[in-house]
Amino acid sequence: MPDERDDAELVQLVAADDTDALRVLYERYGSIVFGMAQRLLGDRQLAEECTQDVFVALWRSAAKYEPGRAQVSTWLVGIAKYRAIDLVRRRAARPSDPYAEIWRGDESPDSAELVAAGDQAERIAAAVAQLPPAQREALLLAYFEGLSHSEIAERLAVPLGTIKGRIRLALDRLRELAPEFALHSEAER
Amino acid sequence: MNAHDRDLAATHALGALPPDDSMALEEDLGENAALASEVEEYRSVVQTLEGGMARDVPPVGLFDVVLSRIEEERARPAEAPAPAATPSAPTLQRAEPVAARRRSLFRPGGRRRVVVPFAAGFAVAVAVVAIAVAVSSGTGPGQADARAAVQGTPEFATVHGDARLYSTSADDGTLVLDLDDVPPPAAGKHYEVWVLRRSSGGAMEAVGAFTPAGSRVRLKLALPGPGDYEAVDVSVEPDGGSASHSGLSLAGGHFEPTA
Numbered sequence: 001m002p003d004e005r006d007d008a009e010l011v012q013l014v015a016a017d018d019t020d021a022l023r024v025l026y027e028r029y030g031s032i033v034f035g036m037a038q039r040l041l042g043d044r045q046l047a048e049e050c051t052q053d054v055f056v057a058l059w060r061s062a063a064k065y066e067p068g069r070a071q072v073s074t075w076l077v078g079i080a081k082y083r084a085i086d087l088v089r090r091r092a093a094r095p096s097d098p099y100a101e102i103w104r105g106d107e108s109p110d111s112a113e114l115v116a117a118g119d120q121a122e123r124i125a126a127a128v129a130q131l132p133p134a135q136r137e138a139l140l141l142a143y144f145e146g147l148s149h150s151e152i153a154e155r156l157a158v159p160l161g162t163i164k165g166r167i168r169l170a171l172d173r174l175r176e177l178a179p180e181f182a183l184h185s186e187a188e189r
Numbered sequence: 190m191n192a193h194d195r196d197l198a199a200t201h202a203l204g205a206l207p208p209d210d211s212m213a214l215e216e217d218l219g220e221n222a223a224l225a226s227e228v229e230e231y232r233s234v235v236q237t238l239e240g241g242m243a244r245d246v247p248p249v250g251l252f253d254v255v256l257s258r259i260e261e262e263r264a265r266p267a268e269a270p271a272p273a274a275t276p277s278a279p280t281l282q283r284a285e286p287v288a289a290r291r292r293s294l295f296r297p298g299g300r301r302r303v304v305v306p307f308a309a310g311f312a313v314a315v316a317v318v319a320i321a322v323a324v325s326s327g328t329g330p331g332q333a334d335a336r337a338a339v340q341g342t343p344e345f346a347t348v349h350g351d352a353r354l355y356s357t358s359a360d361d362g363t364l365v366l367d368l369d370d371v372p373p374p375a376a377g378k379h380y381e382v383w384v385l386r387r388s389s390g391g392a393m394e395a396v397g398a399f400t401p402a403g404s405r406v407r408l409k410l411a412l413p414g415p416g417d418y419e420a421v422d423v424s425v426e427p428d429g430g431s432a433s434h435s436g437l438s439l440a441g442g443h444f445e446p447t448a
Binding site for chain 1: 199204235240242245251254
């Protein structure tokens with residue numbers, strides 16, 4: 001049974017040191033964070049490190065979360081973006097002068113591209129995170145796990161037609177969200 | 190186009206149709222321009238996803254690693270005695286002996302790692318407070334030669350403060366570093382302060398290690414020698430690690446000469 005509690009409620013529980021609530025948030029957003037990290041980092045091991053860092057940071061900072069300022073999903077993918085960019089920069093410049101890439105990074109072309117890629121990944125992940133839970137779940141099982149519609153139907157114990165409908169609604173919704181999140185396909189860029 | 194066809198187009202574009210169904214649909218597309226157009230529309234959405242998220246699932250057990258790290262952090266405060274200073278007071282730490290600290294980034298040889306236990310901090314703090322107050326009241330090294338605004342790296346964005354250099358043309362030059370909102374280091378980690386001289390060929394030099402006893406940190410550290418100092422960096426280092434900079438920075442900044 002999917003957990004019905006909303007994200008903000010779960011973050012409050014995490015702030016009270018409830019790691020079961022953290023697990024629910026991980027199940028909701030872990031694949032989005034990991035997929036985003038891997039796209040930015042191009043390295044599975046670093047993406048794992050990044051994903052760990054994001055959820056440890058969530059646990060550490062949950063008490064500071066202000067629901068009025070950002071959705072939990074937006075907050076999480078924002079942390080993931082900064083963490084991934086930090087990891088990329090660190091890997092790119094092991095350094096005789098390690099802070100140079102960090103402190104002068106914004107002045108270098110590579111860094112500008114990196115930040116742009118990070119922004120794009122953040123917007124995409126945030127848009128996906130905005131989908132209704134049932135649509136998001138079907139989409140992510142197909143997208144990340146490569147399950148067919150019949151496998152998803154079996155996994156979630158819902159009719160096949162429902163799964164196809166959820167996938168279509170998820171893609172329709174993402175298309176609608178594209179202007180709001182300034183999303184562009186590779187072909188449009 | 191009916192809802193069934195649109196569902197099919199979307200599911201196909203996402204790659205969620207079984208192979209046989211997918212091949213059959215591809216054959217139909219040549220004769221059904223509307224369906225082909227619909228599939229293309231959905232493919233562009235999927236391409237957008239692919240531009241921001243790799244198609245890969247996190248490994249099983251990754252969340253257990255997260256829990257392990259949390260367990261480590263939970264255990265840490267229980268192992269450490271309470272800080273000696275009040276929360277609102279600047280917290281001062283002792284750094285490693287200068288001789289041990291004067292090691293270039295790429296110079297071989299182990300660097301002694303001395304992380305001062307919190308309990309030892311108070312006795313040390315009294316002496317260091319005197320020095321720090323003297324600096325701020327103008328009766329210490331005098332006018333600062335250079336100053337740097339210190340800002341946390343994106344991962345530690347709340348950290349901020351400043352660094353000041355005194356007597357940089359002399360052998361006994363000092364660095365005074367003030368930091369606020371410093372998080373406790375993760376279990377098995379501590380912080381280390383580095384400086385960069387223009388003459389060093391890009392190699393940073395470690396000038397002291399510390400474990401904060403609170404979120405405010407004030408350090409007075411001996412510089413490795415006379416020089417034109419460009420920058421300061423605070424790194425996160427594993428206890429007992431190598432003499433090299435870990436590559437993970439807490440905060441840093443570039444010096445500007447004072448008027």
